[in-house]
Amino acid sequence: MLLFRETQNFSVRPSGFLVSSLIATCDRSGCMFGEGIQVHGFAIKVGLLYDVFVGSCLLHFYGAYKRVFDAQRIFEEMPERNVVSWTSLMFGYLDNGDFKNVMYLYQEMRKEAISCNENTFATVIATCSSLEDELLDLKVLAHAVKSGFETKVSVANSLINMLGSLGSLKEAYYVFSHMDERDTISWNSIISAHV
Structure with a gap:
């Protein structure tokens, strides 16, 4: 300033x-x-x-x-x-x-x-997790996959959190294992999904 x-x-x-x-x-x-x-x-x-x-x-x-x-x-x-x-x-x-x-x-x-960009999907997926609406989750997930963002760090982290909160551990691990790269949030998210 x-x-x-x-x-x-x-x-x-x-x-x-x-x-x-x-x-x-x-x-x-x-x-x-x-x-x-x-x-x-x-x-x-x-x-x-x-x-x-x-x-x-x-x-x-x-x-x-x-x-x-x-x-x-x-x-x-x-x-x-x-x-x-x-x-x-x-x-x-x-x-x-x-x-x-x-x-x-x-x-x-x-x-x-x-x-949409990576940040848009991360924001919307985080919102879906809070709403706990499985049909909405699937629509947003389909859009993210169709747009090619499902392996990007922020989007994948949000997906892992969402899937983990739904009890879909197998799907959460699938997203985790196919990420382009992982950060601390990625590891914490998959651990939380298992917990």
Whole structure:
């Protein structure tokens, strides 16, 4: 933030990348909500509010600080949305325990033919685990497999958790054994599934 203030003394023209980086900094700090609001105001002032990257970072920022209503408002006003925008809002709802809105956004995203990414599937699968709806689990799993993401670490970890919570140990182990790579969460997930 101090370096950013210095750039203003030298009349450096702000870019979407710069503003996005500042918002992400305020997001990750966990204690810079006020500064994030200031950066949001700055984005409005310099005309970067509707830059898709700035907008997506703001969605994540407000979600991380439990201000999903504000994130939803920004999302609705965005003239352009991408997979990161959709997923950021979904994650905000997931983080706040609003599983119904996560699934609603996932369905709307599919209607608009926006391709899911690894983070989208991980978010939606985590939501399905919380909802304990086996039919929904299977639909999302089929979409993840069809899209080729079932072996990616974050998606596979979520799948192992979901399948383990359903008591489907054989299927959870199948996903685990076919992962491209494994991390600590992968091992903890399969151990929890066995427990």
